[in-house]
Amino acid sequence: MKFSIQSRNDSQSNELKELAKNYLQDFGLILDEVEPDIVISIGGDGTLLHAFHNHVKRLDKVAFVGIHTGHLGFYADWKPSELEKLVLCIAKNQYKVVEYPLLEVNVCNHTEISSYLALNEATIKSPNVTLVMDVFLNDRHFERFRGDGLCISTPSGSTAYNKALGGAIIHPTLQAIQVTEMASINNRVFRTIGSSLVLPAHHTCKLKPVKNQTFTMTIDHLQLDHNELDYIIFKVAKEKVRFARFRPFPFWERVHDSFIASE
Numbered sequence: 025m026k027f028s029i030q031s032r033n034d035s036q037s038n039e040l041k042e043l044a045k046n047y048l049q050d051f052g053l054i055l056d057e058v059e060p061d062i063v064i065s066i067g068g069d070g071t072l073l074h075a076f077h078n079h080v081k082r083l084d085k086v087a088f089v090g091i092h093t094g095h096l097g098f099y100a101d102w103k104p105s106e107l108e109k110l111v112l113c114i115a116k117n118q119y120k121v122v123e124y125p126l127l128e129v130n131v132c133n134h135t136e137i138s139s140y141l142a143l144n145e146a147t148i149k150s151p152n153v154t155l156v157m158d159v160f161l162n163d164r165h166f167e168r169f170r171g172d173g174l175c176i177s178t179p180s181g182s183t184a185y186n187k188a189l190g191g192a193i194i195h196p197t198l199q200a201i202q203v204t205e206m207a208s209i210n211n212r213v214f215r216t217i218g219s220s221l222v223l224p225a226h227h228t229c230k231l232k233p234v235k236n237q238t239f240t241m242t243i244d245h246l247q248l249d250h251n252e253l254d255y256i257i258f259k260v261a262k263e264k265v266r267f268a269r270f271r272p273f274p275f276w277e278r279v280h281d282s283f284i285a286s287e
């Protein structure tokens with residue numbers, strides 16, 4: 025089996041990376057940064073987001089697992105002290121793979137379509153001025169949004185930026201995406217729904233700019249600048265992300281341990 029290790033690049037994560045690499049090679053596993061079967065991320069959730077985007081073109085061939093060298097993460101849920109146990113499980117192939125849904129983003133202008141996959145979310149904002157966008161659900165006009173921006177998240181990303189915006193937490197077995205407002209303008213003249221919208225697979229959310237604005241878009245930790253755009257379409261992607269699971273750590277327990285109290 026081939027593995028690669030993504031480190032956050034701080035001294036603790038780098039030390040652990042060296043240790044993990046040596047252990048895995050002792051078991052006969054092959055280090056392959058380009059075409060690994062398993063990617064071990066050492067750092068935090070942000071490190072796993074980087075690992076995801078490094079291997080986004082071959083998601084069907086790779087499984088991810090995360091060790092946290094800071095606080096417990098949603099994707100990085102193994103402790104550094106569990107490294108030997110983790111290596112043993114990988115070497116003996118003692119794991120199952122769980123798949124979580126992703127968000128597909130298609131940014132369209134008159135000449136081309138740029139497509140992206142997000143593990144957590146995509147956001148769209150308009151720096152310094154109010155964002156004005158027509159929102160279409162399944163190609164029907166739904167509302168004209170005015171406000172700071174919109175966040176469209178995956179179920180596993182619902183505990184990240186989306187949660188800070190007051191969105192719902194969605195279990196990742198649900199094939200869905202969530203559209204959450206950032207500070208919408210609501211008064212006697214302007215009106216938005218105000219609540220987060222949860223869209224099932226095969227439904228689309230389309231955003232169409234109303235005026236010529238400069239936009240800032242993010243896909244997870246990545247920032248994109250698309251000034252010339254006709255519309256953006258968001259939907260549940262057909263691709264999935266695969267996580268290697270070595271022991272049960274149910275989603276609601278992770279939510280509890282991350283946000284309420286850890287045992």
Ligand code: NAD
Nearest residue numbers: 068069070071097098144145180181183184185188244245
């Ligand atoms: P980072 O790695 O420092 O992540 C920021 C925080 O978000 C960390 O505490 C991390 O553990 C947490 N996080 C990331 N994914 C999570 C998830 N799926 N569930 C629960 N917590 C999660 O920063 P980065 O490398 O820039 O990561 C980008 C992510 O930061 C974005 O995808 C976005 O979700 C998050 N973010 C959050 C806010 C906010 O909460 N107000 C604002 C901007 C970005």
